[in-house]
Amino acid sequence: MQIDWLPLEQVTQEGEHTYTFHLKRPDGFVWEEGAHTHMALEGFNAGEKPNRSLIRHMSISTLPHEGTIGITTRIKPECSVFKETLRQLRMGEKIALFKTHSNIPLRRENRTVYLLSAGVGLATFRPIILQHQADRSGIPHMHSLNIDSTRTGLFQEHLRPTEQFSTYYVDNRSAYFDFVKEMATDKEGLFYIVGSDDFLTDTIDVLKIANIPTAQMMLDKRQDQLNTFLT
Ligand SMILES: Cc1cc2nc3c(=O)[nH]c(=O)nc-3n(C[C@H](O)[C@H](O)[C@H](O)COP(=O)(O)OP(=O)(O)OC[C@H]3O[C@@H](n4cnc5c(N)ncnc54)[C@H](O)[C@@H]3O)c2cc1C
Missing domain, CATH: 2.40.30.10 (Translation factors)
Known part of the structure; x- marks a missing residue:
């Protein structure tokens, strides 16, 4: 090694x-x-x-x-x-x-990408967002939603919204899940999720209830761990 x-x-x-x-x-x-x-x-x-x-x-x-x-x-x-x-x-x-x-490289499949993160989990998405800004092929739009009770507004100055990129910061679970439910009306979307295991489980549950196929959910987990989370 x-x-x-x-x-x-x-x-x-x-x-x-x-x-x-x-x-x-x-x-x-x-x-x-x-x-x-x-x-x-x-x-x-x-x-x-x-x-x-x-x-x-x-x-x-x-x-x-x-x-x-x-x-x-x-x-x-x-x-x-x-x-x-x-x-x-x-x-x-x-x-x-x-x-x-990387378990979660960008999938360029002509689907909208939704990045759902908790707290410092947004750090995982910073390079994904920058990569999309440099090359938008295969990704018509990207949304980033970050929940952070400390209201740090991480990278807010650097990750400015554009026509193809929207960014939202919320400080409570109720607002977070309202956003996720709204995003999950897009049945073709790709959902990248980064945060604590509880955050992953709760978010996956909401997406499943909205009939988003697990194949459209991206987690930073090894294959054997993925099965535990997604099934
Ligand atoms: C794939 C992957 C990517 C990750 N990427 C990141 C990343 O980019 N950034 C990041 O920050 N984390 C990331 N993590 C999580 C990271 O690995 C750590 O688990 C996390 O940062 C907490 O580390 P810690 O040393 O603070 O926590 P731990 O030692 O696991 O403790 C957990 C919590 O307990 C409390 N605690 C622990 N010891 C004490 C003490 N002596 N006194 C008081 N309180 C204490 C602290 O609040 C601490 O946050 C990632 C994890 C994975 C699996």
């Missing part, structure tokens, strides 16, 4: 307790939109077995052409050892990335 140790180049604050960690992108390190990676901190592989408290799955919130590997996450004052270590990292210190892969 290839492990890349990459220096931290910059940290951008995106909102209260929300930061993007920018790592140096080596030549040849590329990924598809929607990709996630394994992010690991120094010492994770020092023992016989990997130390899981120093490893997290993280989406990559940038695209390769931006020249940086962005990882967006929340770090609250009370947090895990992993997040506390991340908070204290200094520029130039290295983070390991491995097993980078």
Whole structure:
């Protein structure tokens, strides 16, 4: 397994307790939109077995052409050892990335794409939205709906609405599900969903009740996990 140790180049604050960690992108390190990676901190592989408290799955919130590997996450004052270590990292210190892969690349099937995210889950969709803005073929319209009770309005300044892209931010479940039901009147739509497992399950239930086929739902899960969620 290839492990890349990459220096931290910059940290951008995106909102209260929300930061993007920018790592140096080596030549040849590329990924598809929607990709996630394994992010690991120094010492994770020092023992016989990997130390899981120093490893997290993280989406990559940038695209390769931006020249940086962005990882967006929340770090609250009370947090895990992993997040506390991340908070204290200094520029130039290295983070390991491995097993980078996208389960949710853009499907260009002449269907409208609906991106449903909770909180920092919008970070997974940022590169998908940018990719659509760069090449709209096969995707007549894209909608992004984000629910966030902290009202961070993540990436709001960068992900501006256009004729082919609409973006909505809500801060409560009732407004979120009203939007989802409205979107689900489009029986041909593709629904990408990113958030906690409970968020996925609740959203899938609403889409199923609206008779959206599970083949039109995209989750960042391995095939065996997908079956558990969708059936
Ligand atoms: C495919 C995939 C992609 C993902 N992409 C992202 C991403 O882009 N960004 C992202 O942020 N996350 C992402 N996640 C989730 C990520 O892997 C972590 O589970 C998440 O960030 C929480 O990590 P943590 O270390 O805060 O949580 P955990 O250690 O799992 O703890 C869960 C929660 O418990 C609380 N907690 C834990 N320890 C303490 C403590 N000592 N004191 C007080 N409270 C504590 C915190 O509120 C914490 O959020 C992704 C997950 C998957 C599967």
